[in-house]
Amino acid sequence: MTASFYLNKDTFLVAVDCIIMGFRDNDLHILIARRPFEPLKGGWSLMGGFVNAQENIQESAKRVVGEYTGINDIYLEQVGAYGEIDRDVERVISVVYYALVDIEKFDTSLAEKYDARWIRITQLPELVFDHNKMVRDTIKLLQQRASVKPIGFNLLGDQFTLPTLQSLYESIYQEPIDKRNFRKKLLTMDILEKLEEKDKNTSKKGAFYYKYNKEKYDQLIQQGLHFSL
Amino acid sequence: MTASFYLNKDTFLVAVDCIIMGFRDNDLHILIARRPFEPLKGGWSLMGGFVNAQENIQESAKRVVGEYTGINDIYLEQVGAYGEIDRDVERVISVVYYALVDIEKFDTSLAEKYDARWIRITQLPELVFDHNKMVRDTIKLLQQRASVKPIGFNLLGDQFTLPTLQSLYESIYQEPIDKRNFRKKLLTMDILEKLEEKDKNTSKKGAFYYKYNKEKYDQLIQQGLHFSL
DNA sequence: TCAAAAGTGTTGACCCTACACCCATGG
DNA sequence: CCATGGGTGTAGGGTCAACACTTTTGA
DSSP states (O other): OOOOGGGTOOOOEEEEEEEEEEEEETTTEEEEEOOOOSSSSSSEEEEEEOOOOOOOSSHHHHHHHHHSSSOOOEEEEEEEOOOOOOOOOOOOEEEEEEEOHHHGGOOOOEEEEEEEEEEGGOOOOOOOOOOOHHHHHHHHHHHHHTTOOGGGGSSSOEEHHHHHHHHHHHHTTSSOOHHHHHHHHHHHTTOEEEEEEEEEESSSSSEEEEEEEEHHHHHHHHTOOOOOO | TTTTGGTOOOEEEEEEEEEEEEEEEEEEEEEEOOOOOSSSSSSSEEEEOOOTSOOOHHHHHHHEEEEEOOOOOOOEEEEEOOOOSSSSSSSSEEEEEEEOOOOGGEEEEHHHHHHHEEEGGGOOOOOOOOOHHHHHHHHHHHHHHHSSSSSGGGOOSSEEHHHHHHHHHHHHHTTTOHHHHHHHHHHTTTOOEEEEEEEEESSSOOOEEEEEOOOHHHHHHTTTTOOOO
């Protein structure tokens, strides 16, 4: 009885589409898959699923990311709701999230299972429906976020080198960054700790590993620090 | 047949909740109303409605704003989707938009019809469900947007004085702004045109009216200019 | 020994901030 | 004539961007 006003209203399928981002070979990558069912079977698609009645939307997104990557330790943020009438065959409202994951933790067996691949954001193919727009919106949002929070660490493992971190930011902003200025800024923020070991994979000289100081990092996030570049 | 995969999925009521903002008496105001039906009948609520099958979400929001204000010339931007399981009695997913309107155009007869009022954002009462969180998120977003786009003009009429514009920005940022610095920045952006007349309502001396140059303004929006302050 | 990437400081330009007094006018 | 809000400029500090050479070491 309390809900009488709610009767006779239209109801909708609600999906989540996840832009799952990882960092590899000096570039941001997004996980996409061949769509396994009609319509547009075989087209490239973001990883998605339907929201179930017994979970909230963010939980759906987390579930979807877990399902397709095997990773549960993720950074997740909502991009928005996409509700064009003709955006799918049925009337489906999609809520889009982007997820930042450490690509090293990806369960590669799932790639075959779902016919999924990591594609450089600079080389994304045509995706089904409005998925390309979702990606564009996400990149804009990510750039915005990265300029305010040191969010990029979510894409890396526990330790990383400064050249790697720099190329990550270059990939996010899609433009080159001055090496000395980048280091200066990062190091003066005082959230990085230099380690003893070097990474010798990419140069003879080797680059020192760093890790970030979780406490100071969280502190800065709290304050909403302006981290431009 | 094409849609077989879509069968047996849960469907949801989808609402739009609108944070309708206007500027009056040196403060941002939000239009809220007494909820006319159960549950929580009589509680303070944002202006909302359900999405219909034959309209996209943004159209729903525009419809809702028009319905409750009589204004159709609005700036509208999505805040996000709110989908907690227990956020309403029924499982309702809400998509939130904020609207910036010229409060002078408000059809006051609608205030009585819907038991609605404009309340200063600094004096909002407890709202139903998660509406207070929606407002908080919106203010954060608005501050963000206002620092990047000269968005505030949507809250004013065709002409306005610099003191008014300043107090609008002070209301958005919820902190005082230096008069000279504010003017300097605005005027050097070269999107304002000084008019002949003065507004003598608030002082003996009177303040010159300005209007904004729509072309340059749109041009700047395009470029995504950084308009800090 | 040389190629290839890592690491390191300084300077000038610009922008942001802080700050105080005169002006115009209606009552 | 005076109280009230409108209008105006400058100087110092800090931040950002540009820029080139040395170091290390595996091949």
